Ligand SMILES: Nc1ncnc2c1ncn2[C@@H]1O[C@H](COP(=O)(O)OP(=O)(O)OP(=O)(O)O)[C@@H](O)[C@H]1O
């Protein structure tokens with residue numbers, strides 16, 4: 001999309017001020033409580049993504065923010081104003097639905113200018129604004145086209161331009177890319193992110209695609225069953241998940257049981273006793289202590305896999321290679337260690353021909369593993 005600014009968005013320097021506050025939001029459908037006390041602050045210009053399994057309440061939350069569904073209790077504060085009781089058209093929010101909800105009997109320009117017309121903008125000002133928006137999403141040549149004569153990606157851009165037409169304070173995007181094929185999805189997510197950053201528009205994004213969420217967001221909000229499980233940057237969520245559910249939700253994870261045998265308080269070096277031997281790590285967290293029963297969170301790409309199983313080296317366990325799936329830039333390995341199965345991603349698999357026939361392998365556990373304290 002082009003580097004043309006849209007008036008209004010770049011003025012504010014109050015980046016740290018929360019643009020949107022959700023305070024203890026509950027939502028009942030009949031007796032079914034689908035949001036169970038959701039609280040969050042979203043800063044101006046931030047892109048926050050809600051992820052979570054189907055039915056956990058993501059769309060319901062977006063609809064509440066946009067005013068399309070009544071809130072049962074709690075507060076929604078937009079730019080300092082409580083908006084609980086305002087109808088959608090009086091809220092400074094715009095929602096972009098998964099199916100785009102474009103008007104099929106209107107042209108691209110009419111779709112983009114719809115909100116302006118409803119708000120009684122003068123014709124010449126509307127035309128100029130629509131031109132500006134179409135340029136921004138690189139559809140300036142498509143103004144007179146009917147919606148059904150556009151590709152999926154182009155329709156997505158029209159929906160995006162329409163949502164931005166009245167310069168909402170918060171943009172709400174519910175699975176905006178899910179109707180696109182995989183390649184276009186990648187392109188569009190980059191475009192959305194670039195435009196969002198350039199316009200500095202506060203955005204709440206919903207997706208069930210954890211990779212899309214990690215790639216596009218300033219912060220992720222992981223939801224489960226109507227509650228927020230963890231809020232953090234994509235790196236925090238991936239590397240320091242708060243619990244097993246989150247660890248398993250953002251990418252694959254191998255778990256290994258252990259007990260913290262010792263912690264050197266100065267260096268934060270720790271030793272984990274496991275049934276396969278001792279693992280030395282460097283603790284990157286302070287919520288565990290010596291004696292705690294823990295689960296080690298071992299990501300497939302963090303493990304080194306080596307041929308043979310000879311010497312007795314630190315953090316190296318002996319395993320049997322059960323499968324080796326070579327796919328060019330990566331090989332997916334399944335290794336059993338005792339009665340535990342581990343999935344290992346081997347990048348740049350240069351020794352593939354040897355691994356294909358290997359039986360015994362060495363598996364090197366990294367020092368950087370994250371620990372989850374087991375509940376007693
Ligand atoms: N209008 C409604 N009436 C009754 N129950 C509803 C209504 N809308 C949603 N629900 C229920 O609320 C829960 C949350 O639904 P929601 O659509 O918010 O989930 P979601 O996280 O967006 O899921 P998905 O990833 O499948 O889109 C679900 O159990 C759903 O069945």
Ligand SMILES: [Mg+2]
Nearest residue numbers: 058059060174
């Ligand atoms: Mg949904």
